[in-house]
Amino acid sequence: MKRSMSDRLSILADAAKYDASCASSGTDKRNARKAGGLGSAGGGGICHAYAPDGRCISLLKILLTNFCVYDCAYCINRSSSNVERARFSVEDVVWLTLEFYRRNYIEGLFLSSGIIRSSDYTMEQLVRVARELRLTHRFGGYIHLKTIPDASPGLIEEAGLYADRLSINVEMPTEQGLAQYAPQKEAAGIRQAMGDVRGLIDAGRDRSHGGRRPPRFAPGGQSTQMIVGADAASDRDVLTSATRLYNGYRLRRVYYSAFSPIPDASALLPVRPPPLVREHRLYQADWMVRFYGFAADEITAAIPDGMLSLDLDPKLAWALANRALFPLDLNTASREMLLRVPGLGPKAVQALLAARQHRTIRVEDLTRLNVSVRKVRPFVSARGWSPTKLADRHDLGTLFAPKPQQMSLL
Amino acid sequence: MTRFRARVSADGDSACWRTLARRALRAGIAPERLDWIEDGKDDDLFPVDAPWPEEDPARAPVLSRAALTLIETALCHSDPVRHDLAYRLVWRLQDEAGLLAVSTDADVARLRRMAQAVRRDSHKMTAFVRFREQPGCNGRRRFCAWFEPDHHILRRVAPFFANRFTDMDWLIATPRGSIAWDGETLDVRSGAFTRPELADDLDQLWRTYYGATFNPARVKIQAMKSEMPRKYWRNLPETNDIPALLAGADARVRRMAAQQAAPAPAFHHSLRKRLPRVPEDRD
Ligand code: SF4
Numbered sequence: 001m002k003r004s005m006s007d008r009l010s011i012l013a014d015a016a017k018y019d020a021s022c023a024s025s026g027t028d029k030r031n032a033r034k035a036g037g038l039g040s041a042g043g044g045g046i047c048h049a050y051a052p053d054g055r056c057i058s059l060l061k062i063l064l065t066n067f068c069v070y071d072c073a074y075c076i077n078r079s080s081s082n083v084e085r086a087r088f089s090v091e092d093v094v095w096l097t098l099e100f101y102r103r104n105y106i107e108g109l110f111l112s113s114g115i116i117r118s119s120d121y122t123m124e125q126l127v128r129v130a131r132e133l134r135l136t137h138r139f140g141g142y143i144h145l146k147t148i149p150d151a152s153p154g155l156i157e158e159a160g161l162y163a164d165r166l167s168i169n170v171e172m173p174t175e176q177g178l179a180q181y182a183p184q185k186e187a188a189g190i191r192q193a194m195g196d197v198r199g200l201i202d203a204g205r206d207r208s209h210g211g212r213r214p215p216r217f218a219p220g221g222q223s224t225q226m227i228v229g230a231d232a233a234s235d236r237d238v239l240t241s242a243t244r245l246y247n248g249y250r251l252r253r254v255y256y257s258a259f260s261p262i263p264d265a266s267a268l269l270p271v272r273p274p275p276l277v278r279e280h281r282l283y284q285a286d287w288m289v290r291f292y293g294f295a296a297d298e299i300t301a302a303i304p305d306g307m308l309s310l311d312l313d314p315k316l317a318w319a320l321a322n323r324a325l326f327p328l329d330l331n332t333a334s335r336e337m338l339l340r341v342p343g344l345g346p347k348a349v350q351a352l353l354a355a356r357q358h359r360t361i362r363v364e365d366l367t368r369l370n371v372s373v374r375k376v377r378p379f380v381s382a383r384g385w386s387p388t389k390l391a392d393r394h395d396l397g398t399l400f401a402p403k404p405q406q407m408s409l410l
Numbered sequence: 411m412t413r414f415r416a417r418v419s420a421d422g423d424s425a426c427w428r429t430l431a432r433r434a435l436r437a438g439i440a441p442e443r444l445d446w447i448e449d450g451k452d453d454d455l456f457p458v459d460a461p462w463p464e465e466d467p468a469r470a471p472v473l474s475r476a477a478l479t480l481i482e483t484a485l486c487h488s489d490p491v492r493h494d495l496a497y498r499l500v501w502r503l504q505d506e507a508g509l510l511a512v513s514t515d516a517d518v519a520r521l522r523r524m525a526q527a528v529r530r531d532s533h534k535m536t537a538f539v540r541f542r543e544q545p546g547c548n549g550r551r552r553f554c555a556w557f558e559p560d561h562h563i564l565r566r567v568a569p570f571f572a573n574r575f576t577d578m579d580w581l582i583a584t585p586r587g588s589i590a591w592d593g594e595t596l597d598v599r600s601g602a603f604t605r606p607e608l609a610d611d612l613d614q615l616w617r618t619y620y621g622a623t624f625n626p627a628r629v630k631i632q633a634m635k636s637e638m639p640r641k642y643w644r645n646l647p648e649t650n651d652i653p654a655l656l657a658g659a660d661a662r663v664r665r666m667a668a669q670q671a672a673p674a675p676a677f678h679h680s681l682r683k684r685l686p687r688v689p690e691d692r693d
Pocket of ligand 1: 075077115
């Protein structure tokens with residue numbers, strides 16, 4: 001008996017939710033008033049709702065099907081799992097996307113799939129959805145397609161013509177992890193696919209000799225995801241691997257997904273999930289690299305086991321480990337150093353640099369920049385304020401000790 | 411000392427404020443002597459407005475593009491002090507050209523915060539408007555939405571909706587006015603609407619999606635509420651399910667854990683026979 005639309009949606013959204021990505025920003029500008037059809041894109045991205053897990057709902061994130069011939073141990077859809085299975089038709093997905101979009105529930109579609117029959121067959125189905133949306137319905141909203149491992153290059157090329165973003169998950173921080181948990185996937189093949197996509201994206205940006213632009217290819221770039229806490233990789237391994245991915249394939253984002261207790265989890269996996277704080281700390285460290293000018297190895301340099309502290313945010317932990325560098329004078333310190341002050345973000349630093357050309361900065365001024373003076377004060381000096389040198393304080397441990405937190409339920 | 415008055419519309423339209431601010435600068439009226447009064451907020455302490463001093467043609471008030479953009483954004487704020495604050499800033503800017511860069515200045519900080527609130531309100535409107543389908547005519551589909559913005563943002567956000575929902579007719583009604591689109595004309599009006607009862611069959615599927623995409627193993631209510639504050643909930647159909655989703659979260663997680671020991675489905679075993687790359691039984 002065929003399942004109802006509602007049942008299929010429920011199963012295939014449930015199966016897709018372990019992919020953390022929901023970005024809908026940073027693609028080419030499109031606008032139906034100019035181009036006709038329905039939809040626009042290219043702004044900062046919009047979260048249309050938030051689920052009670054605190055995550056943004058920006059895209060209709062579903063699988064075409066959760067049947068899969070692979071047996072990746074961490075995945076709810078692996079062939080040996082006992083989850084309920086369902087399958088959407090291409091028309092189902094096109095209809096859902098358009099109707100959800102018209103009601104302003106979503107920015108667009110994030111479509112992935114379990115592998116059925118063959119990689120090419122599956123990829124062909126994903127491409128068909130995107131082609132229908134773009135060509136038949138002139139849909140201008142955001143499309144993120146997952147590329148299927150080992151799909152042929154022709155299909156990937158076509159996918160990039162319609163999709164804003166392509167992604168393929170590296171899944172595990174290390175090759176050993178992948179070999180252990182996803183025996184049918186090959187790290188080399190995944191890297192090859194990311195390299196190919198990078199080549200196509202770069203080519204889509206270059207003007208050719210004739211001065212004509214080639215068709216745009218995945219203008220929103222590519223991203224990937226790593227599952228954290230399923231294998232033995234340390235945070236240092238994870239960050240090193242992420243840096244290699246950012247540099248090697250010029251990824252827009254690397255997502256970290258704390259391995260979740262999934263229905264029907266494989267006997268290979270650890271019984272308890274890693275604390276969600278670990279995932280959060282990795283994201284913070286990732287930000288430090290992307291927006292604060294830290295090198296990945298600096299962040300974990302002072303940590304013997306390579307695991308970020310769960311209690312302290314990594315920027316604060318770094319500052320405490322390098323306390324001899326502080327306090328910094330708000331009126332003279334360089335941009336690079338100000339960015340390293342715990343509690344100062346890029347916006348506040350920018351505002352400080354602009355303001356201090358005209359005025360002398362006092363510590364109280366920071367409140368006007370929406371900065372928490374309490375957090376920043378130990379690390380900076382300014383007219384009328386110089387903190388006890390951090391290196392001289394003996395109560396450092398208690399000074400930054402986090403408030404006791406409620407234990408997580410699982 | 412004589413006080414003067416400037417009368418401006420209350421709907422976030424900056425054109426009127428600009429004209430009056432320019433005239434007041436030319437007339438050399440210091441901010442302390444000028445009262446900005448919104449339409450309909452008259453006091454009759456002084457029934458007759460004092461006439462403004464002669465304008466000095468030699469004075470040419472200047473305002474950078476960036477300053478104007480910031481001020482126009484802040485003027486959409488609903489705080490009645492906005493006109494006064496904006497005028498005080500342009501007055502000061504005439505002598506202190508770099509003032510806007512001084513984010514630590516009290517006036518600048520306040521104006522920037524107002525502009526920020528307006529941008530956030532506008533962004534939330536583009537996020538949380540929910541169109542509900544109505545019977546259409548002439549083959550075009552028709553939708554209606556109700557939204558309650560905090561500030562005077564209809565003019566700012568109208569182009570976003572027209573650029574996106576171009577091939578359908580729609581009306582967004584609010585307590586401050588409305589935006590309508592018929593495929594050709596974008597019509598922004600002031601004047602309060604009352605909240606209509608709207609429904610759409612698709613809402614049920616959307617709620618199904620909302621519940622399914624929620625991961626019950628990682629409840630973070632505070633994170634949800636800080637980005638989707640309670641004040642928006644009554645117009646978001648999916649939020650009706652939040653109490654039930656939270657109440658059921660633990661049970662859902664326990665059910666997940668309990669399922670672990672279940673044996674693999676039959677097709678898994680037949681797959682293994684067919685696909686050479688699938689490894690042997692691991693146990
Ligand atoms: S191939 Fe993808 S869907 Fe299939 S088991 Fe592996 S991770 Fe899951």
